[in-house]
Amino acid sequence: MFVIRKFVLTALVGLTGFSVSAQKHYKVLAIGFYNCENFFDTIDDPAKDDIENTPSQEVFNQKTHNIATVFQKLGTDVTPDGPAIIGLAEVENDNVLKAVTSQPEIQNRHYQYVWYPTPDVRGISTAMLYNPKYFTVLGSRPVHVPLESLGQSRPTRDVLYVCGILAGDTVHVLVNHWPSKSGGEARSGPGRRLAAQVAKNVVDSITKKNPGAKILLMGDLNDNPTSDGVINVLHAKADRADVAATDIYNPWINMYRNGLGTESYRGEWNLIDQIMINGNFIKNTNNKWGYYKHEIFNRDFLKNKIGKDKGLPHRSYTINHVWDNGYSDHFPVVMYFTEAQ
Numbered sequence: 001m002f003v004i005r006k007f008v009l010t011a012l013v014g015l016t017g018f019s020v021s022a023q024k025h026y027k028v029l030a031i032g033f034y035n036c037e038n039f040f041d042t043i044d045d046p047a048k049d050d051i052e053n054t055p056s057q058e059v060f061n062q063k064t065h066n067i068a069t070v071f072q073k074l075g076t077d078v079t080p081d082g083p084a085i086i087g088l089a090e091v092e093n094d095n096v097l098k099a100v101t102s103q104p105e106i107q108n109r110h111y112q113y114v115w116y117p118t119p120d121v122r123g124i125s126t127a128m129l130y131n132p133k134y135f136t137v138l139g140s141r142p143v144h145v146p147l148e149s150l151g152q153s154r155p156t157r158d159v160l161y162v163c164g165i166l167a168g169d170t171v172h173v174l175v176n177h178w179p180s181k182s183g184g185e186a187r188s189g190p191g192r193r194l195a196a197q198v199a200k201n202v203v204d205s206i207t208k209k210n211p212g213a214k215i216l217l218m219g220d221l222n223d224n225p226t227s228d229g230v231i232n233v234l235h236a237k238a239d240r241a242d243v244a245a246t247d248i249y250n251p252w253i254n255m256y257r258n259g260l261g262t263e264s265y266r267g268e269w270n271l272i273d274q275i276m277i278n279g280n281f282i283k284n285t286n287n288k289w290g291y292y293k294h295e296i297f298n299r300d301f302l303k304n305k306i307g308k309d310k311g312l313p314h315r316s317y318t319i320n321h322v323w324d325n326g327y328s329d330h331f332p333v334v335m336y337f338t339e340a341q
Contacts, residue, residue, distance in 0.1 A: 025341035029134060029167060029289060030075030030334055032083040032297070033175075033218040033275050035263075036067055037316050037328035040123070041095040048123035050092065052321065059323050063316055064096070066327050068103035071111075071129070074297055075334045082109060083334065084134035084166060087175040087275075088127040089157075089220040091115070097127055109133075114162050116142040119155035126160045126175040126219070136165045143202060145195045147179070156191060159199055167339070169214060169288035172206050174199050176219025178229070192222060196229030203234075203278065207246045212285065217248065218275040220330065225253040225271055236276055243279040250276045251294050252333075262296055262331040264312045271296075275335045289337040297332040 040053040042060050055063065075083050091097060094115050101111040111129045114137060118125030130137070142158035160175040176199055179191035199217055206213050223229055230236050230250060237243050238253035252274045261269025277291055284290035304314045304326075314326035 026338040027167075027341065028079045028292070029337045029339075030079050030081075030083040031085045031087075031216060031218075031275060031337065032071075032074050032332055032334040033087040033089075033220075033273055034067075034070060034074070034332040035089040035177075035220045035273060035328055035330040036091055037330065038090055038124070039063065039067060039096050039100075040092040041099075043095070045092075045123055049121050050123040053092075053122070055323070060099075062323075062325060064099045064103060065105070066316070066325070068100050068105040070302070070327055070332060071100070072105040073299065073301075074332055075336070078336050081131065081133070082106070083129075084131050085173065085216075086111075086129040087160075087173070087218040088129065089175075089177040090124045091127050092123050092125070093117070097129070101129065114140045114160065116140075116158065116160065118157055119144075120157050121154060124157065124177070126157055126177050128160060128162050128173060128175050130164070134167045138163045138165065138170075143174075143198055145179075145191075145198050147191050147194065150190050150194060152191065156195065159195070159202065161202055166289060169286070169339075171289075172213055172215045174202060174215070174217045174219075176217070176221060178219065178221045178223060180222050189228070192227070193229045193233055196221075196233035200234050203248070207278070211246055212280060213278070214280045214289070215248075215278040216275065216281075217277070218333075220273050222272055225250055225256045225274060230274075234276070240282055243282050245279040245283050245285075247279045248276050249279060249282060249291070250274065252276075255296070260296060262298075262313075262333060263329060273330055273333050275333055277335070281337070287340070289339050292336040292338045294333065294335040297334050302327050302331060 038053045044054050097113045109131050113129050115127040140162040145156050156179045157177040162173045178195040181188050236248040236250035243249045256271040261271045262273040263270050281291045315329035316326045318324050
């Protein structure tokens, strides 16, 4: 059922706590997140402001193929089965989810999905794909982010909460897409802090009931790992040694400080796509799935090859919203977990 990899045990000292040199088999799982950049179907929804993003059938077919290609390759350097779970942002509805999961590139993984209609006025929402070979859904719900409490009339995306069994380990997943920076930091920042607080409330509720729960918090936060919402609301920590069982560990903080990113705006890299875990994935006292490593999946096929944007994500549409046969204006991120045989 699982992909087996061999690791030299001393290479995993930080994960296992052992200090002897030996070879041991480990099962490996990947968890991914991807902002799909305006992944809309061909049908204009009169209840949403989606007409600008409604593609032709030809463009939709190519976009669907491109996104499926990303899913096909994501994480397969470490586990050939690809991600057990992929959190998504900027998908319109279940039409696009049905289309992408049926693509030949990933059809044999039999991905299923969790999705709820979005309050977002443009019609973009979060979703979660999962491989039923590895993950079984126990329950799910959308969690409202009440921007109206800040006097804002334009709603944002819900936080998607999913609980399930990940290859024998109960996990809780929160998929986020926090409000954009439209209007500047002073105007938009409170909305992202509120979204962070909504997510933190869910995390606290879970850990209050079960301090041993394992929690994944992922998404396009429209904020870097050093932002107020991540540091001061989620209280995310950059160093594993500082992370208690119920704390939140954010390995992307140090990556961002080293100049890496998933999205570029006006020549500056931002690392707004993140996967965080609570300390129970670090402590791993139940000897199930423990944190191994993480990466920005910035492979060459996802990059512009020429021009002023060389090396940046090859986006689906140009800045003038002309189809460019790309993938997304974001790179995916992926995190790996291991379990000893």
